[in-house]
Amino acid sequence: MAEHLEIMIRTLIAFASLFLGAKLLGKQTISQMTTFDFIATITLGSITANLAFNTSVPIHSVWISFAMFVFIIYIVEYTSMKNRKTRKFFAGDPTVIIENGRLLEGNMRKMRYTLDYMNQQLRENNIFDVREVLVAMIEPNGTLTALKKQEFREVTKGNLNLISQPEKHIVPxxxxxxxxxxxxxxxxxxxxxxxxxxxxxxxxxxxxxxxxxxxxxxxxxxxxxxxxxxxxxxxxx
CATH class of the missing domain: 3.30.240.20 (bsu07140 like domains)
Incomplete structure (x- = not known):
């Protein structure tokens, strides 16, 4: 019974530690994940799991490891905000995979990016014909952003020189x-x-x-x- 109680207490501590760590590190770690964010998230999860149920390791030892890792991530993210080279090193640059309706196979091979996945992400951007794409790139977080050729873009009121009524407020x-x-x-x-x-x-x-x-x-x-x-x-x- 004592062991069960210890696991329950450790689990509560693990949850509280992970929650506080996520609040400290901000939304980026849990939403738009770069390679560094992915590694950080997986490692934090592993450390927290050990904190929850690995009774052979003292709580303070695991928590020190957890706190150190949160501190390292915080320093990296803070430095990345201040220094563009550091930001590029950890986050990476976007990679162009389509230019003027043509696939850049070399860039796709470097990323081990498949045609099936490309087609899926194009469909998610409401694009079903690669010939419509002026430029498409894979962002550091793995998402695809695409700009259609001018003749395939949606017509807006601005294109038609129509007067729009001003919005009463920005958000619903x-x-x-x-x-x-x-x-x-x-x-x-x-x-x-x-x-x-x-x-x-x-x-x-x-x-x-x-x-x-x-x-x-x-x-x-x-x-x-x-x-x-x-x-x-x-x-x-």
């Missing part, structure tokens, strides 16, 4: 979640709660029926209720 404002009004968002954006209640009344919706309500940048209010009135929803498992 969440007003309600799970039937509860988000008072803070209303106050920060000078929105009266009575106005929101009037909008619900106009649509014949009760407050408790609202799952999600958001005010779009164009000023339109989107409301989703718990009951969608769809006879055969496609999201059933």
């Amino acid at each position: 404002i969440e007003l309600m979640m799970d039937g509860v009004v988000i008072t803070r968002n209303l106050q920060e954006n000078n929105i009266e709660e009575q106005w929101l209640m009037d909008q619900l009344e106009k649509r014949g919706v009760l407050k408790k029926e609202v799952m999600y309500a958001v005010l779009a940048p164009n000023g339109k209010l989107y409301i989703d209720t718990y009951h969608d009135f769809i006879p055969q929803p496609i999201d059933k498992e």
